[in-house]
Amino acid sequence: MADEKKQNPLEKIANSQVWKSIFRTGIPVTRRQRMMAILNNVFLHLHPVRLPKHAVKIKYTxxxxxxxxxxxLVLTISGILLMFYYRPTVEYAYTDIIDLTEQVPLGVMREIHRWxxxxxVIAVWxxxxxxxxxxxxxxxxxxxWSVGVLLMVITMFLSFTxxxxxxxxxxxxxxxxxTNMARAHPFIGHEGPGASLLAIGDINLVHAGSDIRFALLGGRFVGEATLLRFYVLHCIGVPFIAMILMAVHFWRVRKDGGISGPL
Amino acid sequence: MIDIIKHFINVISNPTISFTLLTVLAPLLFPPTDWFEKYHFKFGFNRLWKKEGAYFMFSCITLFLIAGYTDEFAIKILTKPDNIPIVLMFYLIPLTLWLAMNQAYNNDERLARGEAPLEQNDPKDKVLVWPDLVYIELICLLLFMVFLIVWSVYIGAPLEEPANPAATPNPSKAPWYFLGLQEMLVYFDPWIAGIIFPIFIMGGLMAIPYIDTNKKGQGYYSFKERRIAIFIFMYGWLALWVYLIIVGTFFRGPNWNFYGPFELWDAHKVEALSNVNLSEYLWVKAWNQGLPENILAREFLGFVVVILYFVVPPAILAKTYLKEFYLKIGSTRYSTIMFFGLAMLSLPIKMYLRWTINLKYIIAIPEWFFNI
Structure with a gap:
């Protein structure tokens, strides 16, 4: 056909069998193709196909x-890269952090992760x-909204760990x-109100070696066990909860009337 | 001249003054009633949410930062790596506040003229997500990534000397986003400031959609239709969260004493601490006798005060000023609002009690770790 000769290299790629097998819609030119581009993509179909005009304005959202x-996502990716080098032990942790900047190629990953x-935290607020x-x-x-509040708390806890x-x-x-706050937790912190009530006879159930702070730190003070605990919570535990809640959050945005706007 | 201004800023930064200013200004900036609204317009506070207001706020913050970066003491705090996000927030908080209020006032004017808000959803006039949204997202994402990389290349992440459990820094500070809570520790014991209040903040935030039964203002910026809800939220957000973080970061030095932003962190600064418990006021000062042995007898007044605080004002208001409101939303919602509202208000109340009569605890039972 005559049209095919006019195709530039990009169009050729976009019309190739490989490309079309991945993105079935082809280049989104027509209205129908643009709708299908959203619907046929597992990531993009987080979005609806059409939106009210105000909803795409930066000034609004x-x-x-x-x-x-x-x-x-940035933190997940940079965090995975950091995990290659970082060892959560009192012996190595600090020197590994220094090596991350000084020895590792692209030594800016920790900065990206930290900032x-x-x-x-600011964006969520x-x-x-x-x-x-x-x-x-x-x-x-x-x-x-309630799920969002939980996600905000989790974001701060992720940052804290x-x-x-x-x-x-x-x-x-x-x-x-x-974590010193935890020792004052009512009932389950050993310096919290009501902790002394939880006792069998003379034996206190809640003391410095069994309270919520001990569970958080894995000891009576911030030490080796704390580092490992916080590392596991930071890399696996809390992100796991965050991902579940995020899935709920995004799903419910769509189910509860779509992006915010007058209903 | 500049020294006089710096000294003036040092003086008014003291929480006793700056918090009072904020509390007095809050209802004038975000008027919750007609009476406040009259003065809001009379003093021209509404102009803050117009273009000139944006320029004004922007110049004030910039001037403050210029003064800070050229000051030998302030620069130490401003350039401390862990404080950089807060310097960023100096701009972001007013910017977002202005954006929200500016659009809210625009919509209020439209609604007053009987028009629909700017965000009115016209089912016939929709845009396709591809390309109108995905491209915006892509541009946002790329610009932000560039910003983040430049930020990361030029400013190293905070790293101090290796951990040393034997050397406690003075002051020891929590991460910056928890400094509001740490600042509350001045006024409340850890079990309240560190546990109960965070739970209340979470619970209160999650309860908002269930206690705010006002159906207006859904999905668009507005102020007038929801002015009481916005006023309460703003007071919590700006005065009790952001402001306390700024105090905790910039104004608290060694021994958690107050230092102005342009003041040397002198570890030998002496602050007189002569705080007195309510029970001591009652038994020793008023009745001129020793504290009784029995704990409950000793602290009975504190318990009475706390219980009355949470019971009497809601009950009276439900019969008088808020009668219609109470009947409209029902007793469960009403008591939830009152409970969270009074809990929130207890922080400023305790602050002023500390500043005026040096009150330490209303209920003081250190034997049970139960101090309020």
Whole structure:
């Protein structure tokens, strides 16, 4: 055919059998193809096919929810790369962190991970602020707001568990200050109100070696066991919960009336 | 001249002054009632949410940061690697606040004219996600990635000396996003500031959609239709969260004493601590006798005060000023709002009690770790 000769190399690729087997719609030119481009893609079909005009404006959404999710992905990828080099032991942790900058190629991964984590905390807060200010928590989106609050808490806890891993002065003292709160937990912290009530005769069930702080730290102070605990929580435990809640969160955005806007 | 301004900022930064300013300004910035709204417009606070307001806020923050980066003491705090996200927030918080309020006021004007809000969903006028949204997302994502990489290349991540359990830094600070909670420790014991309040904040936030029965303002920026809800949220967000983080980061030095932003962190600064418990006020100062042996007898007034605080104001308000509101939303919602609201309000109340009469605890039972 005469048309085929006019194709530039990019179009040729896009019309090849390999490309078409992956992206079945071809180049999204027609309206139908553009709709199918969203529907036929497992990642893109998180989105609806069409959106109200206001919803794609940066001024309306500030892109903060999307950025939070994007930062989660950035942190996952940079975190996996960091895990290749980092060993969560008191002996090696600090020197591994130094090596990450000085010895490892692309030694900027820790910086990306660290600053990205701070940015994610801010992005999640601002996302919540935006959702409040547009009244997008109101029915039918009540439940999704609550899931979002949990995700915000989890984001901060993720950041907090990661804080310990460099094993420098900043890390252990910030975590010491933070986890010291746990000892004052009512009933289950050994310096919390009501803890002395949980006793059998003279034997206290809740003491410095059995309370919630001990469970969090794996000891009576921030040490080797804490480092391992926080490492496991940071890399596996908390992201696992976060991913489940994120799946619920995104699913419910679609199910509860789509992207926020007047219903 | 510049020294006088710096000294002035040091003085007004003291929580006793800056928090009072914030508390007085809050209802004028976000007027929850007609009365406040009158003065909101009279003093021209509404102009903050117009273009000139944005320029004003932007210049104030920039001037403050310029003064900070040229000051020998402030620069130490501003350039501390762990504080860099908060410097970023100096711009982001006012920017997002302005964006939200600006659009809210625009929509309020439209609604007052009987028009639909700007975000009104016209089912016939929709855009396709491909390409209108996916491209915006791609651009956002790329720009942000560039920003993050540049940030990471030029500013190293915080790293101090290796951990040393024997050398406690003074001050020891939690991660910056928990500094608001750490700041509350000045006024409340760890079991409240570190456990109960975080649970209440979480619970209160999650309860918002269930207690705010106002159906208006759903899905678009608005202020007037939801002014009480927004006022309460703003006070919590700006005064009790962001502000306390700023205090905890920038104004708290050795021994958690107050230091102005342009002040040397002198570890030998002496602050008189002569805080007195309510029970001591009652038994020793008023009744001129020793504290009784029995703990409950000693602290009975504290228990009475706390219980009355959570019971009497809601009950009175339900019969008088908020009668219609109470009947409209029912007793469960009403008591939830009142409980979380009073819990939130207890923080500023305790702050002022500390500053005015040096009150340490309302209920003081260290024997049971039960201090309020």
């Amino acid at each position: 500030w892109c903060m929810g999307g950025l939070s999710f994007f930062l989660f 990205g984590a701070h940015a994610m 601002l996302h919540m602020f935006r959702v409040f200010m547009t009244g997008s928590y109101k029915p039918p989106r009540e439940f999704n 990661g804080y310990l891993l460099p094993w420098d002065q900043l890390a252990i003292w910030a975590v010491t200050v933070g």
